[in-house]
Amino acid sequence: MIVIQAKLIFLNQQDKQIVLDLMRRWSSCMRFAYKRLLEGYDRKTLKRDLQGTFDLNSRYVDDAIMKARSTLESARQLDNNPKKVIFGGRDLFGKLQKRHINGKAYEKLKIRWQEKRKGNLYSRGDKSKKGNLNTRIEVKENGTFLRINVGERKYVYAKIQAGWKKNKNREGILQEIAKSNIPYSVELKLKNGSIYAYFAIEEEYPEVKITKEKGVIGIDTNAYPENISWVEVDEKGNLISYGNIPMPELASGSKDKKEYFRWHYAHEIVKIAKEKGKAIVIEGLEIKEKGKRGDFSGRKSRRIRHSFSYKSLLSKIKTLAKREGIEVIEVDPSYTSIIGMLKYAPQYMITKDIAAAYVIARRGLGKEEKIPDNYIKFLHALTVEELEELKEYVKNTVKNKYLKKRHLKEINRAIKFLQSLESEPGRVLEPLDGTSFSTYDFWQVLKVAVVTPLSPEKVPRDFSALKKLLIQGKWGDS
Structure with a gap:
């Protein structure tokens, strides 16, 4: 995906205020949709209700619901509590709550948070609508403009300023996009009193030749x-x-x-x-x-x-x-x-x-890793008593409490794995059906048994000591 940033210059202050009001309503719609999604509302019901509530057309509302759903899914994937999401930024909100900043610095921080919370608008591209229906790039004799739909058959035009020195080809790219009718998404953001547009275009990649x-x-x-x-x-x-x-x-x-x-x-x-x-x-x-x-x-x-x-x-x-x-x-x-x-x-x-x-x-390449024969023999020869001794060694040797806790957890799991093998021998190379163990536990047990004693305080960089065990089946010989 290609993303191009540009500043929007409005012909007059009234046009800018109209767009700012649209951004405020859209941001409120997105936050409202987020809360309703948490309560289990479906998209169709939300879309019908939100259009009238926030005076937005169907496309704007649909995009607000999509953004709200994306925020909700992101919170869940990151194991964050979705009910505690703060629009505008948690860090900024935390600073405002503590009130450790006063006067102009506090007001500046408050404005910054309000801009992030209320100064947003997103409009998805649509191939059937020749690019983007609500926020369309238009090329005129006096420059490149963004036509913003602010109501029923009402539009505001803002000049796209995208050509400072190191990115002087940006406006040309946007003009080519406008002429080609390819779909592009537009996101508006309010920063320090100015409105910026972010144009996102999906790239068309060449055919895969190197496989x-x-x-x-x-x-x-x-x-x-x-x-x-x-x-x-x-x-x-x-x-x-x-x-x-x-x-x-x-x-x-x-x-x-x-x-x-x-x-x-x-x-x-x-x-x-x-x-x-x-x-x-x-x-x-x-x-x-x-x-x-x-x-x-x-x-x-x-x-x-x-x-x-x-x-x-x-x-x-x-x-x-x-x-x-x-x-x-x-x-x-x-x-x-x-x-x-x-x-x-x-x-x-x-x-x-x-x-x-x-x-x-x-x-x-789809290759499976076969377990070396000498490692299998080593596992069969390994006893629970030896792992219990290793546990005591770790308790007495490792000073880092977090590392010690991890080692002990791994050793305890290795002990359970060995006990399961003793009760049902001959199942080393296959998943242990009916248990929480798999063939991967074999590798974990080996790591516990041969790597942990080598370097209990940190991950070793040199594994040459394992070569005798791997090739000759010998461990601990001089």
Whole structure:
């Protein structure tokens, strides 16, 4: 999707006030629709009632309901209480409630919150209506204008100012869009007393020419330190090459700086895929932060920052790949890191991040990860008593209380898994029907049994100690 921002210049103050009133009514309609959706109202009932209440046409009301539903779904996906959503911004509202700012600074903050709460309007594009019926771009001799529907057969025109130096081609793009009749959505926002328009156009991508037929590039992004690990595999899933791209700029700095470098690194990944003629495989990951957990202090805040950065980076990789006709495959990320560190890190003497990218690449080709025979033997030889001893070792050794809690939780689950195998032997490689366990628990138990003793205070970077166990079936020998 292409988004173009522009400032609207009105011919007179009266026209601007008419549009501001329209934005206020639309914003109220959207907030009202949100509350009714929480109460279980359906779209048809809402659409019928809201038109008269807020004096808006059918299309504006439909778009307000759509935005309200999108906000509701977003709150639920983020595990936020939908009843506690604050339109206008929770942070700004919190500052206003505390009243720690007085005088002009407080009034300025209040105006900013009111603008975010009441200064909105959204209008979806429609191919059958040659672009957008309520907010249409029109090209005239004296410039490019936005025609805004403010009532029954009533329109206000605002000049589109989109041509400052570094973006001087924006107005030309908007003119081409107006002539082509392709659908575009328009969102109006009030900022510092001025009205800005955001034009969103769905891109038409070329036919996919680079597929997984000759292999893929698997990528894995990491929060500490910020970097991308990538691997190249052939069509059979064999490892050909690999690399790591540090991204120190994403760890700190301004929003604009981070955004620039996300595009920069996305270009690097797509360039690699294009040069090698391989599709790209990424994790289809939704990170939901639930409480503190981790291998080091501050891990929660780092994961939260990383989740936003990660999603933004993935979105840019997907967009750039589509523009180049490169296939992008999304896979389930479950246990990619654990499988990588246990199976491929010691086998190829690579880092756990590169190994995770390798698992992602193979998964994109539909390859299943068979469990090495020596690991199966090790699991059968492992006893509950040994895990109980490991639990005591962790209690006495690990100082980080959050890490200790996570280790103990994993060990307890591993003990339950071993107990289930003892009661029904011979089911190691298949899901345990009738229980809460699956074959993935095998990898988790191995991680607990062999990785935790190696480095209980932090995630290890060197897994060469596992090579003897993986290849020779030996563990703990000198």
